[in-house]
Amino acid sequence: MSIAQERRKAVTATAERIVSIIGDAPTVDRLEQAKPHLMALAERADLFPAADFPLPTGDVTDRTYLIYDNAEGAALYAITAVPGMTYRPHDHGGSWAMIAAVQGQEKHDLYLADPAAPGTPILKETLTCEPGTAVSLTPEGIHAIEGVGTEPLLHLHFYGTRFEDQAERTEYDLAAGKTDIFRMEAFGFIVDKR
Numbered sequence: 001m002s003i004a005q006e007r008r009k010a011v012t013a014t015a016e017r018i019v020s021i022i023g024d025a026p027t028v029d030r031l032e033q034a035k036p037h038l039m040a041l042a043e044r045a046d047l048f049p050a051a052d053f054p055l056p057t058g059d060v061t062d063r064t065y066l067i068y069d070n071a072e073g074a075a076l077y078a079i080t081a082v083p084g085m086t087y088r089p090h091d092h093g094g095s096w097a098m099i100a101a102v103q104g105q106e107k108h109d110l111y112l113a114d115p116a117a118p119g120t121p122i123l124k125e126t127l128t129c130e131p132g133t134a135v136s137l138t139p140e141g142i143h144a145i146e147g148v149g150t151e152p153l154l155h156l157h158f159y160g161t162r163f164e165d166q167a168e169r170t171e172y173d174l175a176a177g178k179t180d181i182f183r184m185e186a187f188g189f190i191v192d193k194r
């Protein structure tokens with residue numbers, strides 16, 4: 001079996017398992033139950049060689065590869081990035097999210113929306129997603145990410161709703177205390193590696 005075939009088999013089995021655990025109720029409990037499965041897939045670094053998932057080059061700081069999707073719209077991506085990559089606070093348009101690290105460290109600032117001040121969500125926790133750990137967000141979750149450490153990043157990002165359909169995604173401009181609605185056109189090119 002080629003690496004691509006082996007990867008497809010492992011990715012599909014993992015993704016289907018996670019989707020079946022989460023079902024239509026992406027609660028903290030179910031996300032926690034599902035996390036070890038994504039972490040186990042992320043441990044298979046041999047399935048995600050740099051030849052198939054190149055790092056970004058030039059001024060680009062991250063690259064997105066689709067590795068699984070299903071008829072209900074869930075999608076799993078492998079994302080490569082360079083240390084120093086940052087993304088300001090955002091939600092995922094009502095989708096749950098789960099992230100596990102194959103390599104490299106990604107700092108996550110986790111926020112909760114403040115109904116009294118919609119432009120300035122409340123920072124709840126900061127943690128680092130690195131090999132052996134995973135981060136998840138419920139549909140209400142907000143996070144900001146930053147590539148830290150010295151090693152290039154390769155992380156697996158699973159969403160209940162594929163990026164193209166996260167139409168109402170909100171981004172937070174903390175300095176200005178305002179929100180922006182995410183435009184799909186602003187998202188980089190997605191490479192199909194299913």
Ligand SMILES: [Fe+2]
Pocket residue numbers: 090091092097143
């Ligand atoms: Fe995100």
